[in-house]
Amino acid sequence: MKGTVVIVGLGLIGGSIALCIRAKHPQAHIIGVDISEQTILSGDSLGIIDEGTTNLADVVSRADLLVFCCPVQQTERFLAELPSYVLKEDVIITDTGSTKQRVMEQATAVQALGHVFIGGHPMAGSHKSGVTAAKSLLFENAYYLLTPSEGENPKHVADLRVWLEGTNAKFLELSAKEHDTITGMLSHLPHIVAAALVNQTSDFTQKHPAAFRLAAGGFRDITRIASSDPTMWTDISLSNKEALRELLGNWRDGMNEALAMLEKEDATAIHHFFDTAKEFRDSLPVHQEGAIPSFYDLFVDVPDYPGVISEVTGFLAQEEISLINIKILETREDIMGILQITFQNEKDRERAKRCIEKYSHYQCHF
Known part of the structure; x- marks a missing residue:
């Protein structure tokens, strides 16, 4: 045109x-x-x-x-x-x-x-x-x-x-209303929940300093979206106030129900709580873009010796594969470390897996 x-x-x-x-x-x-x-x-x-x-x-x-x-x-x-x-x-x-x-x-x-x-x-x-x-x-x-x-x-x-x-x-x-309700549930609410969880953890670590080190790994990953731009999320939250008021109310009610289950020691209800969540989560589409940008992480089991990071990134450079983040996880099993590499998309992650396994004996997994 x-x-x-x-x-x-x-x-x-x-x-x-x-x-x-x-x-x-x-x-x-x-x-x-x-x-x-x-x-x-x-x-x-x-x-x-x-x-x-x-x-x-x-x-x-x-x-x-x-x-x-x-x-x-x-x-x-x-x-x-x-x-x-x-x-x-x-x-x-x-x-x-x-x-x-x-x-x-x-x-x-x-x-x-x-x-x-x-x-x-x-x-x-x-x-x-x-x-x-x-x-x-x-x-x-x-x-x-x-x-x-x-x-x-x-x-x-x-x-x-x-x-x-x-x-x-x-x-x-x-419709505009449906858009705001759906994105409120799938994107805006999770960002608020993640930020609240991180803030609660921050207060918790003041009383339990050891928790700061233990909050790495999986906890850091599941709260990754809490690192989003606070100015942008202030703007989004205020502009979608009505939808978020209802969604946060439902979230609060859900947490109150979870608290009641624990107080009653209702094992059947607690199991149902986790089981229904697992079943729905496992049914979600895989490798599709959604309301929250996907994170394409590749985990590589590597020996803990000097130069291993440059060795792996050298493999990727030979195949001209770009990465957006890399770190060594603190978790260790025997002498192996876990190298976490993040890519822009699923295609790059799959190429990286093939590349690393081609040039080395290191095991890669998603």
């Missing part, structure tokens, strides 16, 4: 969407808008955008596709300003925010002027941030949720999907 694409917020998501559009629509002219001049310069030098500005008003009238890739509350403020600008009649406006109801409500003033707004949420991310971390493969095989208004012309949704087809994502349409 030809036309001008204006991307507001040139970070990881905005930069990656720009790369995806450029790959599929090379004739498109891409303009980046960001508060940081350095980000604009980086995006331009990397070939992610064709031009950039720190002022949306300078370029918004040229947009055929306008994509807000900024925090939800900032997107709401921009949408409140849009009616004061002159826009092309056939411009398609979308966003990438993690919550949708408040954004869709704010967009009604723009829609009342005859413009198209379709909410969007690409469910993908990375441990890195900023435009320099942008990549065209970020959204591949991930879900990209769209929340068109009720009665939206299907052609407009189809046109947006054409603009975004370079993401190679799996598009799914939901």
